[in-house]
Amino acid sequence: MNKARKRLILFATISVFALLSILLLIINGVNFTVVSEDGDHITGIIAQNNGILQQENSFAMPGRGRRTSPFGGFGFNTPMSPDLTPSLRYFTYALDADRNGGELVHYSISAVSQDEAISWALSLLEKSGSETGWTGITYRYRIYTIKDRTFVTVVDQSRELVPSYRILLISIAGLVLGTFISAILLTLLSRKLYRPLEEAERKQRHFTRDVSSTFRMPLTLIEANTELLERAHGESDETRTILRQVRHMTDIIRQLPDQNLPDEEHADIRFDLTSLARRCVDSAMPSFEERRCQIRMLPETDTPIEISGNGEETAALIRELIENGRKYALSWFEIELKETGGRITIETRNDTSLPDGSLDQVFDRFTRLENAQDVPGYGLGLARVRETVQLLNGRAHAKADGGVFTLTIRL
């Protein structure tokens, strides 16, 4: 239950993060688009005025200086300020049609020297593939032609960009803070949400334990009293039947999980996984040969992989995987063991007629795929595999791809 709760918190936090990221991306995208459009508007006006923005022209075009962008933002359809001309930092460079002569038509930008402005304009003319764009991070440019002369106007937009950057920083801070707060809230609220489920799970475990321990004493007494009867009056069919049935019930009780055994959940017994798997493969070989099917284990060098855990359950897991391969492989089956960074992967592959795709449903009880029609079974083998894998704190996946069925167990 703890794992399920942690998973809920993780996925919900990731969802909140993703949603906030998308929203803030849209907001900041719109914001920067507005600044770009403003830049284009200004360079458009400059272009309309042959590369120079005069005071008297500040309301010239288009629409008396009104912003035509649908993202006008604050001041949508607001006339341009008459103070703009003196504060605008820009330069315009004009190049003759033959590209031999050029001049700075206007230069009112202290951040770059005139020579730098000229080389900048020339490099834009050479490299740029578009009419407008950003250059040098905070500069907006426009390339246009008037009477066989090519003009480049570069406007400094850093003042307009400062608020946008501020909004971006606040967005990032808000994103981080929002995600963090949502994670904390989810952690606190999920405890309340999961309490009934944890209670139900605890009751189920106690019920299983109580059923198991409640039946033990009566079974012992029935057997003992039956024996007393036999000693006093001799054996009979009835007493034999009673003893047989009692012993059958005793076997069932002994197999019932007593309850979760916390002192054994993380207890370790060391064993060599490679040697264990090799033995399972060797003992399955005759039954594969009978079906004229090849079985192989990789890597072939049999390098020991020492792990700590439940060797018997791991052996049962491997045997079940091999048995599944024996039933459904068409002509070959292989099992591969890998150890990477302390994690063990057991992968089995066999040829198959199943269509490509994820087949995780094979781990559900009583699920049998279309290739199982002529094969005896009830669809419980791989369900047991998943239960064992979960007991070993691992994960199981199944897929088919290009005629190969692959089962991957990660421990």
Place this chain on the structure above:
Amino acid sequence: MKILLAVSDRDFLKTYEKLLKMDGHEVSTAFDGAQAIMLVSGGYDMILLEDTLPCVNREQMLRHFLQTPVITLLSQQLRVSHLLRPQLPHAFLSLPFTHEELLGSMDMVLRCLKDENSLQLGDAQADVSRFCFHDSPVRLTGNELELIRALDRGDSLRGSRTRSMVLALNEKLRRMGKGARIEYSHEKGYHSVVRV
């Protein structure tokens, strides 16, 4: 043999009193801890004690019965926590059990008490008759001694019950600072190794 049967279930007391008397034993019964402690001075050869006997603390009970072999009857599977208790009986027996299993368990305990030999488990030595490791206060049950004997013989040991005892023994060996451990392999089952 003189046996004290201390179990809270009266049906169980009646039935097993009869069975054990039929086997030729002298049987006294107690249905709670206080009664059992009162009777213990009667000089018994074996005490069969329910794990959850009412009216007295289990550890206290076992301290009273120090000189007498005790088999504790469990109403659940034998677990690691049972085997790591500070006070241990000479053996555990989980319900349900057959009469033969009870007699077998009693024989096992008596056999161990008479066995002056030691059993080797890697670099650790078990003193069978004293139900403990040599030069160590760490106690063992007859169940664990039988497991060590089987490991010594090289028997192939498997099963969930064996696993509980293996885990408990590994923990006791670790506490004693010994290098011996019991590990698992597919061909041999549980077997002992010495880790440096």
